[in-house]
Amino acid sequence: MAGVILRRLAGAVPVLLIVSLITFGMMRLIPGDPSSVIGGLSATPAQLAQIRADLGLDEPFFLQMLKWYTALAHGDLGRSILLGQDVVGATLQRLPVTLALSAYALVITVVFGLCSGVFAALRQNTVIDQLAMMFAMLGISVPNFFLGLLMIILFAVRLGWLPTGGYIAFTDDPVGWLRTSTMPAISLALLQVGLLARITRSTMLEVLRQDYIRTARAKGLPRRVVVMKHALANALIPITTVVGIIVSLLISGSVVTETLFSIPGMGQLLTQAVLNRDYPMVQGGLLLTTAFLVMINIAVDACYALLDPRVRYESP
């Protein structure tokens, strides 16, 4: 178990190294002079020089890299031009919002995706199955911002039940959080619900075909026990991996959801940063988010090992 985690942590090191190299290289790839892009057309030569100096762009490439990694080692990712705040601080301020929203969406995804997938598998080829799979297909085909817009039009504009956007932290007002987060979380979750339902169904069908399910039935176990204990315990193993991917998709998807619902999270911050050419923020935010996801995936692998004794007892 500990071996599994250690091995995955070791495997993550080169990935993170390359990730950081890519994010570092990205900003140096900006065609033309980034300072003029950042400063805009009206910038004076003095301002441009100032920007270049701030970003360290007038130094040799390898020196820049050395400085960047040294700063990185000290947890310093530079200052956001847009916010005038340091990148790590800004990220730490916004990340909880995105995480709360993603967690809400993840709960929706797991509850609805898992249930409808299991249910469809148990009723294979019936009307229930077909309906569930039609909804799943719809889910993976409706762009989340389109669903978000439709919900805003219906529930906020027409019916006025919920606000069109904005955000109230859970710690400030749980009911307000629910009112501001429910539509975003649903629109964010929809794709993943469809995805998880489809995968759960096919995994369950695969598992239900296995010999050990027949054994469980031959022992006279009630159907409920066969499904909920014997089948689900095995199906959850591959499903866990998928949930890891889903977390990544949720964080990714929150970019557009947060922009749509004016939620001050990481996604909105990054979009604003990109639109305003706030390169240090883009670079730092991308690196931190990716590193965070790599860690999440290691955690998922640990769950995987927890669920699967064959992995758990693997000799290191």
Add this chain to the structure above:
Amino acid sequence: MNLPDAPSRPDAEADIQDVPIHRQHPAWMTLRRLFRHQLFLTGIGLFGIILAAAILAPIIAPVDPTKLAMRYKFRPPDGTFIFGTDNFGRSLWSRVIWGAQLSVVIGFSVVLLNAIFGTLIGALAGYFRSLDNGLMRVNDALMAFPAILLAIGVTAVLGPSTFNVILALAVVYIPRTARIVRSSVIVLREMEYVQAAVAAGAGHWRILRRHILPNAMAPLIVQLSFLFAYAVLSEATLSFLGLGAVPPTPTWGNIMAEGRQYMSEASWIITIPGIALMITVMGLNLLGDGLRDVLDPRLRIQQ
């Protein structure tokens, strides 16, 4: 974002038993099975509508999609303006049809780039063990980035334009395609007939071209049809965020973004391109499901 789910057709087994009996016409059999697959046909139908609109755009939507006509603004859909008009009085019909063309062009370009470079990288990594480690490390790092965030990062660097969106999406998805090709190649490399060809002294390129790649096609084709859907969806997302083709060029994403301000009085500006986008993505997803069922009935969840 490659999450194939396993086929669930109860007759998959029977299908496999069918094969030897009709061995003479495998291609024909595959086609026949495809055209008996209802979901596949539905997918073809839905995507066909969009494809036809894209190809016939100059004929069916002759009105310039960027032409302003303020006196017609906010006309709801009716006999004169099939899809109504937007805040500048532009014909939404023209804008959505030309948007379809752009979506199809971008989707197709991304698929093409993936087919070329994804296959190349995947085949190299899978076939030559010496290259595997290096290539896959970079590949894994690129896959570690959340897809849309990486696309946003790349467009941030390159600046918003149609061409840059294609590049960004290619950068995002090629590693995923390469991974799929690589895993097929690794399996095929160890097959007896390939080993026999190696023993017979066939060159690497010949083995790859003649013996390995043709057999790695099925999962690749399935992946590419889903990829087309993701590409169209991601393009719409980027342009909705203002990172795609620059207005006034109409894309479904930027039409919807502009329509946001008027959603209470002119909701059709949002719903019509949204539905078009949905039809495209669903059509391609159904098509991919059908291809997967028929081409790759044994495809299982593989991580």
Add this chain to the structure above:
Amino acid sequence: MSLLEVRDLTTAFKTERGEVTAVEDISFDLDEGEILGIVGESGSGKSVTALTIMGLLPQPPARVVRGSVHFAGELLTGMSETRLERIRGAGISMVFQEPMTSLNPVLTIGEQIMETVRAHEAISVRDQRLRAIEMLDRVGIPSAVRRLGDYPHQMSGGQRQRVMIAMALACRPRLLIADEPTTALDVTIQAQVLDLLMDLRDELGMAIMIITHNMGVIAETADRVLVMYAGRIVEQAPVARLFDRPLHPYTRGLLDCVPTLEQDRNRLVAIPGSLPEPARRPAGCRFAPRCGHRIDACSAAIPPLVAVDASHASACIRTDILA
């Protein structure tokens, strides 16, 4: 009244090419404590017969077309799933061919035995544990207490099959159906597992229905034998009688190429030709195309199973001439 009474049992499967009958008109009795062998080539319908008795075939695609199964006087065919669940594992148990895949990989073997007991008897967890230990001891798993917490992947194939047997017998069933219990095992382990089954029968006194395609296994274990071919019973006799004086040409073919326990084979190569698929069975006697004694009348109608004396029956129209 026998423990198990099967009459005219016929099971069909819905397939892409219409409904195919897998087994047809199967009738036999099985007495308390008796060991009945069922032998036949791969695909002859042995497993389908066993699974139909257990009610374990998924319906659809499977369908019991006609016939009945009585167990201890109770009619099993058409019985509700909940009532069947009470009989499975407690009245009739089953051991399968594949020990490697028949145990749940994510549950400990202790739990898998205990839950069987839990499903049928209202006893405390402590007693369930004791029963599991007792059963593991009985099937010859050393240091049973320690192995309760083991997962299937930590055991060898032979040990897993022992666990399967322990599980099947944990509730003292009156009938054990063993579907090729040794086919997947090494030769030495095969003999051990068969010996174990024999010993347990002597200790616990349950009846056993042992399915195999190996005449050697039949010779060593069974009291009485059913020979199946293409979904039908072609011969039925006490074991000594069958080896001594086989009547059906197919049985003779089987005995001519009897693989010893040491050279277990799936295909019985000495009979020319191969078993017809259920959908492509010939008219009349299904064995006729492969039979050296075939005459035109063989293809006219399916020969019924005819008793030559109280214990011996054969389904061949030429029995009198060939005997």
